Amino acid sequence: MMMMMMMMMRLWVRWILCRVVSAPGKVLITGAYLVLERPNAGLVLSTSARFYAIVRPIHSDVAPDSWSWSWADVKVLSPQMFTETTYKLSLRDSHLRKVAGDGSSVFVEQALQLAVAAAKARLQHATSDAQDLLRKLVLQGLEITILGSNNFYSFRKQIEASGLPIMTSSLASIPSFSPITSNSGSIQPGDHAIALPEVAKTGLGSSAAMTTAVVAGILQYLGGVKLAVHGESKEEETELELVHMVSQAAHCAAQGKVGSGFDVSSAVFGSQRYVRFSPSVLLSAQAGGRLVTPLELVKQVLTADWDAERLPYALPPGxxxxxxxxxxxxxxxxxxxxxxxxxxxxxxxxxxxxxxxxxxxxxxxxxxxxxxxxxxxxxxxxxxxxxxxxxxxxxxxxxxxxxxxxxxxxxxxxxxxxxxxxxxxxxxxxxxxxxxxxxxxxxxxxxxxxxxxxxxxxxxxxxxxxxxxxxxxxxxxxxxxxxxxxxxxxxxxxxLSVQEDPQGVSLELCDPRIDRSSS
Missing domain, CATH: 3.30.70.890 (GHMP kinase, C-terminal domain)
Structure with missing residues (x-):
């Protein structure tokens, strides 16, 4: 009986400490190709399709000798891909080292290590109690579950196999966060042969939304930011600025090049008129973050002269x-x-x-x-x-x-x-x-x-x-x-069953898997 009560207590502690953050996909309606160059603008709409990062501790507490540890445990779960990957995170410089699993994503890895580094940088001048709490949370380990709305991926094969019509209503009948199918080879519609991406996607900016959700989820969990709840009043701009800078750096480091950044910006701030930042602010990240440690990269990014321009935007009523x-x-x-x-x-x-x-x-x-x-x-x-x-x-x-x-x-x-x-x-x-x-x-x-x-x-x-x-x-x-x-x-x-959702990255009140409308 006592053992059962202790087990229930540990589960309760893990749930109380859980944080769920979401970030939206996007549709760029104007600015194609031009948005790569300042001062050209793009109109980008954020959507109801969202990526979710659920962050909770691995261990219910830390061992008495944790003061001597130099590495913390990290686990990344992707139920839609049936993968589980474990890592060790350096407490010194936030570098991530893979231990086991075959589901690693360079976008998730960069988001993880840069977000932890950013939380440390954000709290370096905070009270000793805040810094001690941050260290304890990291030592308890980080378990990150990543979920993407069905609208980010193609489910045509499943719909066709079930004999349903190719319509929104058929897509809505597929369970939320269903397993993702992969492409193979290439196709030739008309005069153009095209190589297919590894996963059959719908073009809503899945990598940017996923990167942003992971960055924001970890920062929220570790106390680096305080995000507003989805659908409620917006958070302070300074909170989102930190998420934006770190997400842009992580996305750039994962790609190995500096893109326009409109997809990450809309994932953070929502629908907007966007003018890109000067590429020089992410030169260190362009090399995939290999030239500096995550902590050094974050310090460079946070002190850079970010000159992106954005104005809040939404479609007119109706x-x-x-x-x-x-x-x-x-x-x-x-x-x-x-x-x-x-x-x-x-x-x-x-x-x-x-x-x-x-x-x-x-x-x-x-x-x-x-x-x-x-x-x-x-x-x-x-x-x-x-x-x-x-x-x-x-x-x-x-x-x-x-x-x-x-x-x-x-x-x-x-x-x-x-x-x-x-x-x-x-x-x-x-x-x-x-x-x-x-x-x-x-x-x-x-x-x-x-x-x-x-x-x-x-x-x-x-x-x-x-x-x-x-x-x-x-x-x-x-x-x-x-x-x-x-x-x-x-x-x-x-x-697709998406509509415009002008709000960007947000705190969610519960695990999206218990809310059927989330996908």
């Missing part, structure tokens, strides 16, 4: 984000970006004017959406116009709903946004043809044109670098969403 999976298993974004950069370098005379025109078209989309946000202040007229436009093609909007100056302004804002985005698509196709990469391949063009011809559809395009991994649409309300879902299904495109 506009609904949709994301579809065409079923090709994904595209290899780095190779596409490399090909576009090579073309620009080889033929600047042709490329530079296209770049300028693309920047102007992106700004046109921004202006149009901001105009719509202003129009939404006239709530009755705005809702009336959106409801009417849901049942008509865009070429009729102005004639049917421009009968008063107030309504005409709303319709014109819709049409200017739509036309600017049509220009963006046209220019991106031109870039793809010139660089010989499938930014918007013919199969996607046919799908997107058909989608934009539907009543109530404002925009439809390929997010981010484009390719075959995803399409998105912005539609005027949920009724139109259902219609697009049916049309996409008819064309073999699976509409």
């Amino acid at each position: 506009l609904v984000l949709m994301v579809g999976e065409p079923g090709f298993g994904g595209s290899h974004t780095p190779s596409m970006v490399g090909a576009v950069q090579a073309w620009r370098k080889a033929d600047p005379v042709t490329a530079n004017p296209v770049w300028v025109a693309l920047a102007e078209a992106n700004q046109g989309v921004e202006r149009g959406l901001l105009h719509l946000m202003e129009c939404a202040e006239s709530r009755h007229a705005y809702n009336t116009v959106l409801e009417g436009c849901c049942t008509s093609s865009s070429d009729k909007w102005k004639y049917l709903f421009g009968d008063t100056p107030e309504r005409l302004e709303i319709v014109e804002a819709l049409l200017e946004t739509r036309q600017a985005f049509i220009n963006v698509r046209s220019l991106l196709r031109h870039v793809g043809e010139a660089a010989n990469v499938p930014i918007e391949p013919p199969s996607q063009t046919a799908l997107l044109d058909a989608t934009m011809d539907m009543s109530g559809v404002l925009l439809a395009g390929v997010p981010g670098a484009g390719g075959f991994d995803a399409v998105f649409a912005v539609v005027l309300g949920n009724t139109v969403r259902e219609q697009v879902d049916a049309e996409w299904s008819r064309r073999g495109v699976l509409s």
Whole structure:
């Protein structure tokens, strides 16, 4: 009886000390390729698809001789991949050494060691009690369970095998956090053969969301930050800044190169207008963090001059984000970006004017959406116009709903946004043809044109670098969403069960596996 009570007490202590943090996936609707260079901006929407990091102690207490230990235990669990990996963490410099298991991820490893190092750096001037608590928590060991929403991964094979239609409702019938399938080989849709990524993904930025969730989860657990609960008031900007800097460094070190960072920024701060930081702030991380210890890298990152620019952003009221999976298993974004950069370098005379025109078209989309946000202040007229436009093609909007100056302004804002985005698509196709990469391949063009011809559809395009991994649409309300879902299904495109969620990294109140709606 006593043994059972002690065991229950240990489990209770582990649960009380548990911390669950989530970070969202993203959709970049403007800024493809240009966002790599300052001062070009990108509009990025964070989504309801989230990665979760559940952090709890391995041991219920520490041994009396723990003062002499130089290594702590770490365990990483990935139930969706059926993997468990154990490590030893250096108490001196936060370096991680693998002990056993075959499920290691360089993104998780970098996030782990840099987050612990950042917690130490954050608390180095704190009280001795706070520092003692940090040391105790590390010595108790860190168990990190990582879960990703089903929307990050392709479940078409399971849906097809079950005989269900390729629709959102079928995806919703799959249990949350289901096992992930892998790709193999390559496919050739149309004229382009594409190498498939190892895991069949949907292009929502899984590595950035996972890295951010792990960094934030460990920092929250060790007392380095205090995050706001998901759906409640936002945390102080300084709390998120620490998560952002460390997550960018970890993601960069894992990739071995400095990317644009918009995916990590949206995972931390949520939907935003983003201008990248100067790459020089992460030069030490670019070498994969091999040139310095995790503690040294974190100190460099925390004292760097971060000059990224961001403005909070969300779609105007009534506009609904949709994301579809065409079923090709994904595209290899780095190779596409490399090909576009090579073309620009080889033929600047042709490329530079296209770049300028693309920047102007992106700004046109921004202006149009901001105009719509202003129009939404006239709530009755705005809702009336959106409801009417849901049942008509865009070429009729102005004639049917421009009968008063107030309504005409709303319709014109819709049409200017739509036309600017049509220009963006046209220019991106031109870039793809010139660089010989499938930014918007013919199969996607046919799908997107058909989608934009539907009543109530404002925009439809390929997010981010484009390719075959995803399409998105912005539609005027949920009724139109259902219609697009049916049309996409008819064309073999699976509409994901995601929507815009403007909030970034957040503290969760419970394990997401007990909440079916989390995926």
